[in-house]
Amino acid sequence: MTVIVLSGPIGAGKSSLTSILAKYLGTKPFYESVDNNPVLPLFYADPKKYAFLLQVFFLNTRFRSIKDALTDDNNVLDRSIYEDALFFQMNADIGRATKEEVATYYELLNNMMSELKHMPKKNPDLLVHIKVSYDTMIKRIQKRGRPYEQLSYDATLEDYYKRLLRYYKPWYEKYDYSPKMEIDGDKLDFMTDKQAREVVLDQIVAKLKEMGKLPESWNKSTNIQID
Numbered sequence: 394m395t396v397i398v399l400s401g402p403i404g405a406g407k408s409s410l411t412s413i414l415a416k417y418l419g420t421k422p423f424y425e426s427v428d429n430n431p432v433l434p435l436f437y438a439d440p441k442k443y444a445f446l447l448q449v450f451f452l453n454t455r456f457r458s459i460k461d462a463l464t465d466d467n468n469v470l471d472r473s474i475y476e477d478a479l480f481f482q483m484n485a486d487i488g489r490a491t492k493e494e495v496a497t498y499y500e501l502l503n504n505m506m507s508e509l510k511h512m513p514k515k516n517p518d519l520l521v522h523i524k525v526s527y528d529t530m531i532k533r534i535q536k537r538g539r540p541y542e543q544l545s546y547d548a549t550l551e552d553y554y555k556r557l558l559r560y561y562k563p564w565y566e567k568y569d570y571s572p573k574m575e576i577d578g579d580k581l582d583f584m585t586d587k588q589a590r591e592v593v594l595d596q597i598v599a600k601l602k603e604m605g606k607l608p609e610s611w612n613k614s615t616n617i618q619i620d
């Protein structure tokens with residue numbers, strides 16, 4: 394049983410790589426609720442009013458996904474629950490949450506995280522972080538085309554996205570729930586460049602082999618499930 398979680402800023406390519414990886418390894422993908430998330434457009438229209446509600450929404454869905462993933466078979470999740478506090482702390486730091494909301498959020502988060510200790514598997518096996526620059530992030534957000542995420546919708550999003558990138562660096566450095574690895578999302582266009590896709594998959598497979606999560610003899614054609 395192997396659980397891989399993806400992390401990275403908005404538009405880094407987490408959902409895309411989750412699909413590719415799940416297909417390649419023959420595992421089950423878990424995706425974050427975005428298109429069926431009723432709070433997300435409300436948040437972008439009025440962040441101060443909806444930051445807390447959105448965070449509770451995401452925390453709830455992330456908790457459900459990781460709980461299922463940690464009790465189920467081989468899974469890939471397109472965003473980790475460990476990034477939840479990064480988002481809320483950043484929003485709180487820019488005045489989008491009251492101190493009561495911050496206190497309630499952290500109490501809820503700690504409560505939920507302590508539940509994970511009782512799961513058959515307590516942590517994921519591997520975190521795959523996709524690192525991107527601001528320019529790449531914006532290009533991908535434009536390519537995906539959700540109206541409320543565009544700079545033309547709200548010019549203050551430039552500062553929000555740049556700030557998010559600044560919060561990710563120390564977050565990744567500190568992350569220690571599992572082994573981790575970083576993918577260069579600026580250089581490796583794994584959506585359109587077949588060679589780049591192979592490089593990324595090779596890097597992840599090499600890491601899983603190094604960790605003993607895939608047999609040394611594994612290659613795609615053997616098409617066996619990872620343990």
Ligand SMILES: Nc1ncnc2c1ncn2[C@@H]1O[C@H](COP(=O)(O)OP(=O)(O)O)[C@@H](O)[C@H]1O
Pocket residue numbers: 401402403404405406407408409410471533534536537578581582583584585
């Ligand atoms: N490495 C990549 N190279 C080129 N385009 C990419 C890459 N990763 C993602 N994309 C494109 O960028 C957009 C955002 O990707 P997505 O997987 O939804 O990001 P995330 O889940 O991290 O928010 C999509 O249109 C996707 O096709």
Ligand SMILES: Nc1nc2c(ncn2[C@H]2C[C@H](O)[C@@H](COP(=O)(O)O)O2)c(=O)[nH]1
Pocket residue numbers: 401402403404405407425427433436444447448451472476477480481484542
């Ligand atoms: N305020 C928060 N916003 C979040 C959080 N997680 C995701 N999001 C937003 C960012 C994007 O607009 C959208 C989807 O994220 P992707 O990275 O999958 O593109 O949802 C959060 O915890 N808080």
